[in-house]
Amino acid sequence: MPAAVSILTDLLIIFVAAKLVGELFTRIGQPAVIGELLVGVLIGPFALGLIGRPGPELLELFHDDPAVATEALHLALEVFAEVGVVVLLFFVGLETRLDDMLKVGWRAAIVGVLGVLLPFVAGTALMLALGEPTIESLFIGVALVATSVGITARVLRDLGVLDAQEARIILGAAVFDDILGLLMLTIASGIGSTGEVNVGQVITIAVLALGFTAVVALAGTWAARRWFHLVDRLQIDNAPVVVSLALMLGLAVLAAAIGLAAIIGAFLAGMMLAEIAEEYELGRKMLPLYEFLVPFFFVVTGSLVDPRLFLQRETIGLALLVTIVAIVTKAAGAGLGGVGLSGRSMSIIGVGMVPRGEVGLIVASIGLSMGVVEHRLFSVVVVMAVATTLIVPPILNWLLRPLVEAHRLQAAEVPGHADR
Amino acid sequence: MPAAVSILTDLLIIFVAAKLVGELFTRIGQPAVIGELLVGVLIGPFALGLIGRPGPELLELFHDDPAVATEALHLALEVFAEVGVVVLLFFVGLETRLDDMLKVGWRAAIVGVLGVLLPFVAGTALMLALGEPTIESLFIGVALVATSVGITARVLRDLGVLDAQEARIILGAAVFDDILGLLMLTIASGIGSTGEVNVGQVITIAVLALGFTAVVALAGTWAARRWFHLVDRLQIDNAPVVVSLALMLGLAVLAAAIGLAAIIGAFLAGMMLAEIAEEYELGRKMLPLYEFLVPFFFVVTGSLVDPRLFLQRETIGLALLVTIVAIVTKAAGAGLGGVGLSGRSMSIIGVGMVPRGEVGLIVASIGLSMGVVEHRLFSVVVVMAVATTLIVPPILNWLLRPLVEAHRLQAAEVPGHADR
Numbered sequence: 090m091p092a093a094v095s096i097l098t099d100l101l102i103i104f105v106a107a108k109l110v111g112e113l114f115t116r117i118g119q120p121a122v123i124g125e126l127l128v129g130v131l132i133g134p135f136a137l138g139l140i141g142r143p144g145p146e147l148l149e150l151f152h153d154d155p156a157v158a159t160e161a162l163h164l165a166l167e168v169f170a171e172v173g174v175v176v177l178l179f180f181v182g183l184e185t186r187l188d189d190m191l192k193v194g195w196r197a198a199i200v201g202v203l204g205v206l207l208p209f210v211a212g213t214a215l216m217l218a219l220g221e222p223t224i225e226s227l228f229i230g231v232a233l234v235a236t237s238v239g240i241t242a243r244v245l246r247d248l249g250v251l252d253a254q255e256a257r258i259i260l261g262a263a264v265f266d267d268i269l270g271l272l273m274l275t276i277a278s279g280i281g282s283t284g285e286v287n288v289g290q291v292i293t294i295a296v297l298a299l300g301f302t303a304v305v306a307l308a309g310t311w312a313a314r315r316w317f318h319l320v321d322r323l324q325i326d327n328a329p330v331v332v333s334l335a336l337m338l339g340l341a342v343l344a345a346a347i348g349l350a351a352i353i354g355a356f357l358a359g360m361m362l363a364e365i366a367e368e369y370e371l372g373r374k375m376l377p378l379y380e381f382l383v384p385f386f387f388v389v390t391g392s393l394v395d396p397r398l399f400l401q402r403e404t405i406g407l408a409l410l411v412t413i414v415a416i417v418t419k420a421a422g423a424g425l426g427g428v429g430l431s432g433r434s435m436s437i438i439g440v441g442m443v444p445r446g447e448v449g450l451i452v453a454s455i456g457l458s459m460g461v462v463e464h465r466l467f468s469v470v471v472v473m474a475v476a477t478t479l480i481v482p483p484i485l486n487w488l489l490r491p492l493v494e495a496h497r498l499q500a501a502e503v504p505g506h507a508d509r
Numbered sequence: 510m511p512a513a514v515s516i517l518t519d520l521l522i523i524f525v526a527a528k529l530v531g532e533l534f535t536r537i538g539q540p541a542v543i544g545e546l547l548v549g550v551l552i553g554p555f556a557l558g559l560i561g562r563p564g565p566e567l568l569e570l571f572h573d574d575p576a577v578a579t580e581a582l583h584l585a586l587e588v589f590a591e592v593g594v595v596v597l598l599f600f601v602g603l604e605t606r607l608d609d610m611l612k613v614g615w616r617a618a619i620v621g622v623l624g625v626l627l628p629f630v631a632g633t634a635l636m637l638a639l640g641e642p643t644i645e646s647l648f649i650g651v652a653l654v655a656t657s658v659g660i661t662a663r664v665l666r667d668l669g670v671l672d673a674q675e676a677r678i679i680l681g682a683a684v685f686d687d688i689l690g691l692l693m694l695t696i697a698s699g700i701g702s703t704g705e706v707n708v709g710q711v712i713t714i715a716v717l718a719l720g721f722t723a724v725v726a727l728a729g730t731w732a733a734r735r736w737f738h739l740v741d742r743l744q745i746d747n748a749p750v751v752v753s754l755a756l757m758l759g760l761a762v763l764a765a766a767i768g769l770a771a772i773i774g775a776f777l778a779g780m781m782l783a784e785i786a787e788e789y790e791l792g793r794k795m796l797p798l799y800e801f802l803v804p805f806f807f808v809v810t811g812s813l814v815d816p817r818l819f820l821q822r823e824t825i826g827l828a829l830l831v832t833i834v835a836i837v838t839k840a841a842g843a844g845l846g847g848v849g850l851s852g853r854s855m856s857i858i859g860v861g862m863v864p865r866g867e868v869g870l871i872v873a874s875i876g877l878s879m880g881v882v883e884h885r886l887f888s889v890v891v892v893m894a895v896a897t898t899l900i901v902p903p904i905l906n907w908l909l910r911p912l913v914e915a916h917r918l919q920a921a922e923v924p925g926h927a928d929r
Contacts, residue, residue, distance in 0.1 A: 090765045090766070090768075091587075091591075091867065091871060092584060092587075093584060093587035093588045093590070093591045094591055094765045094771050095765075096584075096588045096591075097588070097591060097592070097595070097758065097761060097762050097765065097771060098762050098765075098766075100588075100592070100758060101755075101758040101759055101761075101762045104754065104755060104758060105755050105758075105759070108745060108751050108755065111745050112743055112744055112745050115744040115745060116744055121745070147584075149878075150580065150584070151577065151580065157571065157577055157581075160570065160571065160581070161577075161580070161581040161584055161585075164512060164513060164516075164567075164570070164581055164584075164585055165581075165584055165585040165588045167511075167512075167513035168513045168516045168517070168520075168585045168588075168589075169588075170513070171511075171513045171514055171516075171517060172517070172520070175517070323532055324532055324535040324536055325528060325531050325532050325535060325541070326796075326800065327796060327797065327800050330797050330800060331528050331800055334524065334797075334800075334801055335521075335524060335525050335528065338517065338520060338521040338524060338525075339521055339525070341517060341521075342517050342518050342521045345510045345514045345515075345517065345518075346510070346518075348510075351514050351517060374796075374797060375797050376746075376747060376794075376797075377747065377750050377754075377794060377795050377796075377797055377798050378797050378798060378801055380746065380747050380750060380751055380754075381754055381798060447511065451511060458569075
């Protein structure tokens with residue numbers, strides 16, 4: 090069996106496990122995403138080891154070096170996971186109209202800014218109080234900043250409440266959050282490497298990131314409304330779907346090239362097509378791609394969880410402290426941005442912004458590679474990223490119940506709306 | 510940018526290149542697959558290098574070892590390619606009813622057997638005549654045997670002639686071809702490693718391979734007809750598509766575990782669902798997966814072509830000789846199996862079986878790793894695999910023209926058939 094074919098086995102196990110557990114969780118009235126994350130932990134290389142462990146073909150390809158073969162296998166699975174979360178955010182974008190986003194624009198900006206500031210200040214202060222060096226404290230503060238919106242977006246979509254005001258505020262705030270996180274990382278990296286902030290570089294990145302977002306959201310939506318119908322002139326099969334996929338991948342790559350998260354680009358690509366999505370039935374037609382690819386992200390994310398991290402005596406105390414700070418300050422900061430809304434709405438917004446996913450890890454690993462973050466603190470950040478990711482779906486599910494109920498009643502009142 | 514995200518850039522370039530060239534080739538009246546293969550050669554690491562070359566993130570992940578980083582990147586791209594060709598053969602299976610296959614069963618078996626025997630005998634005899642050792646000659650003979658049906662299947666599907674008798678004979682023959690190739694590889698490996706044939710092992714593999722094919726084709730089709738409707742009881746979204754995907758991946762992995770090609774399993778999975786595919790609109794619903802994933806196989810296959818191989822003075826003479834033998838004997842053997850049909854039909858069947866793709870490479874690389882095949886002869890097999898793959902689509906396209914024409918007329922006569 091060629092090495093690439095041996096990885097099909099991992100893909101099969103991930104897919105079947107995700108769907109079986111999805112069926113089970115749907116039947117017990119829980120979001121499938123919780124099941125996918127948990128089954129990922131279970132079948133991952135640190136527990137049952139059904140996935141993520143290289144077979145003989147892979148070992149042979151990498152000259153019997155198990156570490157390299159494992160790394161290469163994880164890389165291949167992570168590419169599927171990344172495509173999965175890109176498809177997810179593209180779908181979320183398809184269901185998010187620019188006009189609706191602009192209505193909550195100011196609110197989203199405030200949620201984004203407060204949700205970034207509080208964790209940063211609290212994280213840095215905590216580290217300084219514990220006697221860590223300034224630069225290291227700064228990096229840990231920045232690592233606590235960036236929300237990874239994939240988990241929350243999936244819960245919101247699974248529950249069918251993407252069109253709720255809270256959902257839009259969270260999605261908009263995630264864009265601001267990502268831009269701010271990028272700027273803070275640039276600043277921290279500058280201080281870490283040269284000891285000072287390169288103001289020109291920070292301004293360039295700010296202009297690029299804001300410019301990219303504004304151009305795609307505003308000009309992109311306008312251009313799609315005006316010119317998307319040109320796809321009808323193409324000769325290839327399924328041209329609307331093909332062009333949409335190219336836009337999704339293209340903007341994801343462009344966002345990543347600027348330094349933003351790829352999923353922000355995918356979300357914006359979806360949003361710029363939101364107005365014409367209904368006419369071309371993009372969401373309905375592309376659904377199999379969602380069903381096939383999205384579970385890879387959640388199962389692979391779960392499989393990265395090493396339960397032994399939670400058993401390390403020397404770091405677990407600090408890790409739990411940092412995790413609590415990460416959860417409380419993000420929820421408080423982002424929630425505070427929702428002031429004026431109901432308490433439940435503020436809670437939804439706050440909790441929805443809590444997951445950090447891999448973004449914090451990227452910051453910490455940059456610090457690690459620059460030699461300004463110790464290994465001990467890196468694994469603290471890993472625990473924080475894992476814990477904030479796993480804790481959110483059940484809480485959010487519980488907080489959103491009344492909203493889901495209201496949507497269901499509303500759908501029942503408007504004939505024909507239910508099966509949209 | 511995380512390393513996995515950097516590979517999104519390769520995926521984007523492959524996808525956009527495939528679709529642009531697909532549009533161009535459709536407009537000039539050529540099958541898109543030819544364009545995808547050629548654009549793969551063009552953008553591949555041996556020409557323009559737009560894909561398949563690791564960026565800084567990948568190099569860092571693999572400790573600045575360019576060889577390992579390149580290997581890991583290729584592995585990730587090949588997994589997408591493999592999923593692509595699995596999806597392709599699954600679709601081909603969906604359009605192939607068991608009853609129709611059984612009607613051409615004997616014919617397909619004869620085509621398969623003759624198409625295996627002639628290249629094996631001629632290849633081995635040629636090597637012996639050139640003074641190569643017996644075991645090495647045997648391995649080269651086996652490397653010339655196995656048809657890789659993906660290329661031909663794509664051309665047949667692109668041209669809309671999958672339901673032609675010639676297409677069914679080719680697909681059935683490819684299954685026999687794969688089983689025979691596996692048995693001959695087992696025999697050659699036995700002789701290469703221990704000097705003798707393990708008859709028990711050969712029988713076990715024969716029983717497994719034939720049993721797998723028969724059980725999936727016969728019992729699988731029966732079971733699908735009887736029990737597939739149980740998917741309606743599942744709670745997950747799009748259950749028919751999800752279960753089909755699980756069957757596709759599952760049988761592909763099972764076939765590979767037995768030693769057959771993964772695509773044979775995927776083809777059988779599709780065929781067992783062919784009868785219920787129309788009721789559940791499986792083909793139509795899953796089309797975006799086809800559009801998204803299938804091009805990866807053809808562009809990545811093209812990108813593996815190293816034009817320098819054709820410029821190696823010391824081997825190119827032998828390589829061309831072997832390639833000509835591989836083409837002529839396979840076309841003659843398989844074509845001869847079509848005796849009694851028209852000359853054009855025999856030509857279509859013969860040419861359709863010519864592509865060897867990666868199967869010959871696997872045989873040669875096993876011989877290489879056992880130390881019974883020299884590097885020089887390995888690169889001869891690479892040239893043969895590449896040349897037989899690239900040469901077939903244009904010839905097949907030309908041979909099939911009248912058939913395509915006839916189909917079009919037939920479709921025009923039956924109202925409503927054309928837009929099926």
